[in-house]
Amino acid sequence: MPSIGLIGGTGDLGTALAIHLSKKYEIVTIGSRNIEKARATLKTILQEKGAKDHLLNHLKSASNADVVSECDIIIATLPHENAIETIKALAKNFRQEQVLVSAVAVLSKVGSQFFPSRGLESIAKQMKSIVPNGVEVASAFQTVPAAILYKEREISADVLVSAESSNTYEKVADLVSSIEGLRPLYVGDLDLAVELEGLTALILNIAIRNRLKSPTLKINSF
Ligand SMILES: NC(=O)c1ccc[n+]([C@@H]2O[C@H](COP(=O)([O-])OP(=O)(O)OC[C@H]3O[C@@H](n4cnc5c(N)ncnc54)[C@H](OP(=O)(O)O)[C@@H]3O)[C@@H](O)[C@H]2O)c1
Numbered sequence: 320m321p322s323i324g325l326i327g328g329t330g331d332l333g334t335a336l337a338i339h340l341s342k343k344y345e346i347v348t349i350g351s352r353n354i355e356k357a358r359a360t361l362k363t364i365l366q367e368k369g370a371k372d373h374l375l376n377h378l379k380s381a382s383n384a385d386v387v388s389e390c391d392i393i394i395a396t397l398p399h400e401n402a403i404e405t406i407k408a409l410a411k412n413f414r415q416e417q418v419l420v421s422a423v424a425v426l427s428k429v430g431s432q433f434f435p436s437r438g439l440e441s442i443a444k445q446m447k448s449i450v451p452n453g454v455e456v457a458s459a460f461q462t463v464p465a466a467i468l469y470k471e472r473e474i475s476a477d478v479l480v481s482a483e484s485s486n487t488y489e490k491v492a493d494l495v496s497s498i499e500g501l502r503p504l505y506v507g508d509l510d511l512a513v514e515l516e517g518l519t520a521l522i523l524n525i526a527i528r529n530r531l532k533s534p535t536l537k538i539n540s541f
Pocket residue numbers: 327328329330331332333350351352353356357395396397398399401405422423424425460461462463464465466519
C-alpha cells in the first residue's frame with residue numbers, strides 16, 4: 320500500500336483529503352513549511368473530529384521536505400502563486416517512481432468574477448519539468464469543495480484527472496476511489512491539465528451567480 324503525503328497539507332483541501340485518505344491508507348502525512356504548523360493541524364483535526372482510530376493511527380505530520388523524501392504519492396495542495404517555487408525548492412527530495420498529484424487551481428478575481436488565470440503552461444506541466452525523470456505527474460481535485468469533504472457530509476462528485484500516462488492515471492484513480500463518493504474520470508494527458516486548473520474559477524462563479532453552496536461536478540451519461 321503506498322504512503323500518501325500532502326505538501327501544503329495544512330490548508331483546507333489538504334486537511335480534508337488527509338482525513339478521508341487516512342481511512343484507507345496506513346500512512347497519510349500532512350506536510351508544511353513549518354513542522355510545528357503541521358503538528359498543530361493534526362492536533363486541531365483530532366480535537367474537531369475526535370480521537371478516531373484512523374486519525375490516531377494513520378495520520379502523521381512532517382515538513383514538506385520529509386513528505387517528499389518519505390511518501391510514495393504526493394499531493395500538492397498549494398496556492399498557485401507559490402506552487403512552482405515550492406516544488407523547485409523540494410525537487411532534490413523527489414525520487415523515481417513517485418507520483419505527484421497537483422490539486423492546484425489557477426484563478427484570479429476581477430471585480431466580482433473569478434477567472435482562470437492561465438499561463439502558457441499548466442502548473443502540472445511546469446511541475447513535471449522540475450521534478451526528476453521518473454516522477455509521474457497528474458492533476459486532479461480542482462472541482463472538489465474542501466468544505467464538504469472536511470465536514471464528511473455525504474458527497475457524490477466526479478474528480479477529473481489528467482495524467483502523463485494511463486499507468487499514472489490508474490494510480491491516481493485508486494487514490495480518488497478510496498474516498499467514498501468520489502469517482503475518478505480520465506480526461507487525458509497533462510496537456511489538458513491547464514483546462515482542469517481553470518475549472519475552480521468557473522465553479523466559484525456558479526456558486527455565486529446561482530446561490531449554490533459548495534457546487535461540484537458530476538458527469539451524467541445516458
Ligand atoms: N479549498 C478548496 O475547496 C479547493 C478546491 C479545489 C482546489 N483547490 C486548490 O487547491 C490548492 C490548495 O487549496 P487550499 O484552499 O487548501 O489552499 P490554502 O489553504 O490557501 O493553502 C494551502 C497551504 O499552502 C501553504 N502555503 C501558503 N502560502 C505558501 C507559500 N508562500 N509558499 C509555500 N506554501 C504556502 C500553506 O501551508 P504551510 O503554511 O503549512 O506551509 C497552506 O496551508 C489551491 O491551489 C486551490 O486553488 C482548493
